[in-house]
Amino acid sequence: xxxxxxxxxxxxxxxxxxxxxxxxxxxxxxxxxxxxxxxxxxxxxxxxxxxxxxxxxxxxxxxxxxxxxxxxxxxxxxxxxxxxxxxxxxxxxxxxxxxxxxxxxxxxxxxxxxxxxxxxxxxxxxxxxxxxxxxxxxxxxxxxxxxxxxxxxxxxxxxxxxxxxxxxxxxxxxxxxxxxxxxxxxxxxxxxxxxxxxxxxxxxxxxxxxxxxxxxxxxxxxxxxxxxxxxxxxxxxxxxxxxxxxxxxxxxxxxxxxxxxxxxxxxxxxxxxxxxxxxxxxxxxxxxxxxxxxxxxxxxxxxxxxxxxxxxxxxxxxxxxxxxxxxxxxxxxxxxxxxxxxxxxxxxxxxxxxxxxxxxx
Amino acid sequence: xxxxxxxxxxxxxxxxxxxxxxxxxxxxxxxxxxxxxxxxxxxxxxxxxxxxxxxxxxxxxxxxxxxxxxxxxxxxxxxxxxxxxxxxxxxxxxxxxxxxxxxxxxxxxxxxxxxxxxxxxxxxxxxxxxxxxxxxxxxxxxxxxxxxxxxxxxxxxxxxxxxxxxxxxxxxxxxxxxxxxxxxxxxxxxxxxxxxxxxxxxxxxxxxxxxxxxxxxxxxxxxxxxxxxxxxxxxxxxxxxxxxxxxxxxxxxxxxxxxxxxxxxxxxxxxxxxxxxxxxxxxxxxxxxxxxxxxxxxxxxxxxxxxxxxxxxxxxxxxxxxxxxxxxxxxxxxxxxxxxxxxxxxxxxxxxxxxxxxxxx
Numbered sequence: 083x084x085x086x087x088x089x090x091x092x093x094x095x096x097x098x099x100x101x102x103x104x105x106x107x108x109x110x111x112x113x114x115x116x117x118x119x120x121x122x123x124x125x126x127x128x129x130x131x132x133x134x135x136x137x138x139x140x141x142x143x144x145x146x147x148x149x150x151x152x153x154x155x156x157x158x159x160x161x162x163x164x165x166x167x168x169x170x171x172x173x174x175x176x177x178x179x180x181x182x183x184x185x186x187x188x189x190x191x192x193x194x195x196x197x198x199x200x201x202x203x204x205x206x207x208x209x210x211x212x213x214x215x216x217x218x219x220x221x222x223x224x225x226x227x228x229x230x231x232x233x234x235x236x237x238x239x240x241x242x243x244x245x246x247x248x249x250x251x252x253x254x255x256x257x258x259x260x261x262x263x264x265x266x267x268x269x270x271x272x273x274x275x276x277x278x279x280x281x282x283x284x285x286x287x288x289x290x291x292x293x294x295x296x297x298x299x300x301x302x303x304x305x306x307x308x309x310x311x312x313x314x315x316x317x318x319x320x321x322x323x324x325x326x327x328x329x330x331x332x333x334x335x336x337x338x339x340x341x342x343x344x345x346x347x348x349x350x351x352x353x354x355x356x357x358x359x360x361x362x363x364x365x366x367x368x369x370x371x372x373x374x375x376x377x378x379x380x381x382x383x384x385x386x387x388x389x390x391x392x393x394x395x396x397x398x399x400x401x402x403x404x405x406x407x408x409x410x411x412x413x414x415x416x417x418x419x420x421x422x423x424x425x426x427x428x429x430x431x432x433x434x435x436x437x438x439x440x441x442x443x
Numbered sequence: 444x445x446x447x448x449x450x451x452x453x454x455x456x457x458x459x460x461x462x463x464x465x466x467x468x469x470x471x472x473x474x475x476x477x478x479x480x481x482x483x484x485x486x487x488x489x490x491x492x493x494x495x496x497x498x499x500x501x502x503x504x505x506x507x508x509x510x511x512x513x514x515x516x517x518x519x520x521x522x523x524x525x526x527x528x529x530x531x532x533x534x535x536x537x538x539x540x541x542x543x544x545x546x547x548x549x550x551x552x553x554x555x556x557x558x559x560x561x562x563x564x565x566x567x568x569x570x571x572x573x574x575x576x577x578x579x580x581x582x583x584x585x586x587x588x589x590x591x592x593x594x595x596x597x598x599x600x601x602x603x604x605x606x607x608x609x610x611x612x613x614x615x616x617x618x619x620x621x622x623x624x625x626x627x628x629x630x631x632x633x634x635x636x637x638x639x640x641x642x643x644x645x646x647x648x649x650x651x652x653x654x655x656x657x658x659x660x661x662x663x664x665x666x667x668x669x670x671x672x673x674x675x676x677x678x679x680x681x682x683x684x685x686x687x688x689x690x691x692x693x694x695x696x697x698x699x700x701x702x703x704x705x706x707x708x709x710x711x712x713x714x715x716x717x718x719x720x721x722x723x724x725x726x727x728x729x730x731x732x733x734x735x736x737x738x739x740x741x742x743x744x745x746x747x748x749x750x751x752x753x754x755x756x757x758x759x760x761x762x763x764x765x766x767x768x769x770x771x772x773x774x775x776x777x778x779x780x781x782x783x784x785x786x787x788x789x790x791x792x793x794x795x796x797x798x799x800x801x802x803x804x
Contacts, residue, residue, distance in 0.1 A: 299718050301658060341674075
């Protein structure tokens with residue numbers, strides 16, 4: 083990867099620019115706010131500002147890092163001028179991916195939805211950091227239309243930033259981030275707002291906020307500007323996840339009200355075990371395996387195999403399709419962590435594939 | 444303060460021991476688990492283990508750092524053998540303070556309830572840290588029966604650990620910590636538990652947990668053993684605070700469901716401002732004022748004046764009662780931060796006092 087274009091140079095776009103430039107990739111870009119693109123140049127996140135989509139035609143890959151509602155427009159403009167591969171970084175994926183497919187059925191194979199699961203309570207390009215993505219999951223959402231080469235290119239981009247590529251179906255992604263990202267944000271902001279309201283009458287209250295409260299409400303300090311779009315785009319999944327959370331909280335409220343010590347302890351013990359077992363990114367490179375999956379070279383296989391891995395929590399460290407010299411057959415070669423690879427193999431067997439696993443030496 | 448006794452040498456007791464010993468105070472103590480007291484000696488948190496309350500009779504002050512349900516028993520045993528001043532560190536204050544007053548009406552003036560607002564997800568004395576309390580609020584809960592000398596001694600203890608003493612009525616303390624400590628713990632553990640349950644079917648889910656989710660659920664990793672006691676002791680306040688939280692979350696759920704962008708943005712903006720304005724301990728010593736409040740030397744004045752300060756979020760950097768040479772009159776001298784001192788003065792005037800403020804030079 084030699085040249086990448088960034089459309090949108092805020093916190094995430096700027097961080098991608100810094101990461102890529104530290105790996106000797108040339109990064110050009112533009113922003114709806116021209117001064118923000120110039121700031122990105124000053125901060126070292128861009129080599130230079132370009133005028134718009136037309137000027138990006140020759141890049142290897144373009145990253146759309148704009149608010150979720152503007153992604154489809156920006157991505158189709160890039161596809162239309164012939165950019166080889168386009169990806170985005172929006173927090174909601176189904177409306178974006180289905181939107182691009184609906185708008186450009188023929189070119190949609192070159193668009194791969196993406197969502198780096200990393201953020202910051204900083205704001206704008208000034209808060210950009212080259213190491214923002216290191217060790218974090220970066221979801222890619224291939225569909226049956228996705229080109230394997232386009233997927234491999236975006237996966238390489240993730241690799242250059244230090245992220246860990248995890249493939250998921252776009253709708254499944256949206257349901258999962260509702261639970262681990264959108265509901266936590268709303269829960270933290272609601273708690274902070276409520277405490278501040280109570281604190282208006284009891285100024286001591288906020289002085290009592292110790293480390294636990296501070297940790298729990300930290301995300302409430304983030305820029306709220308992106309949230310109305312996210313909540314509208316992912317409304318159904320967020321409402322469903324919030325309803326589950328409300329139900330669980332009502333349950334714990336009733337446990338407290340009735341003084342059931344054992345019931346309370348069980349929930350807290352389960353939560354503690356789960357929190358201590360939260361996976362912490364960063365696959366050990368010495369512990370990788372290669373999965374070779376003979377496939378008919380037909381659309382849909384890439385998405386099916388990679389999202390099966392994603393559902394099992396297995397990240398994709400490398401991917402390529404080795405085409406056979408004749409006919410439409412081929413082999414999808416995926417590199418993954420050893421952990422989970424046997425379950426992935428079993429899942430693929432159930433789905434009718436014939437995978438072979440071998441360690442990487 | 445030359446010699447302090449610790450009853451209970453877990454994480455909080457051990458941290459107090461480390462802090463005091465670093466300030467050249469001799470610290471003796473015991474624990475219901477004798478091996479834990481010996482571990483505290485090995486870790487430098489105790490000078491030596493003593494046999495029990497009887498062996499503490501001559502100390503200047505005893506700190507009871509045992510589970511909330513055991514505080515009244517331990518504190519009365521210490522008062523009975525004549526310990527000059529006794530305090531505790533339990534997370535719930537009304538049952539403890541009222542319990543000691545009910546059990547020992549005559550000696551209760553020497554007991555001052557306390558609650559350092561600092562913790563750790565570590566466990567036991569092995570997780571103790573001498574700087575655990577630095578810059579954190581440490582609530583004291585004087586009542587109309589509290590001796591001014593006993594209060595001043597406990598305030599000095601707080602000072603030696605680097606904490607900031609804030610005086611609050613015991614019942615008010617319990618209502619406020621329900622909101623900033625107990626509900627956040629339950630909300631974090633419930634979210635973690637729910638996500639883990641969903642993650643059992645969708646292993647990718649927990650791989651997507653980025654910094655915001657990790658911050659928000661960090662307290663769920665703490666030792667749950669203390670929580671059943673806390674939830675039973677502070678049941679009514681916790682249920683009331685949880686009900687307010689549930690109501691607020693239902694509200695935000697409906698805002699999301701109806702797609703009200705503006706309503707959502709308002710909540711998130713308010714929360715962000717509040718989070719960014721969370722007070723961050725550590726009063727600048729150069730910015731202190733002295734409040735001199737002429738008072739009849741009668742019970743209740745200390746509690747009323749100091750908890751009025753606490754309600755306003757004003758911490759008590761120093762306190763003494765200057766008795767006049769004749770009669771029952773005297774002056775309560777309180778050192779506080781300049782910030783809030785004018786409002787404290789006004790509140791005291793409304794309550795019928797005649798305070799005078801002067802800067803400390």
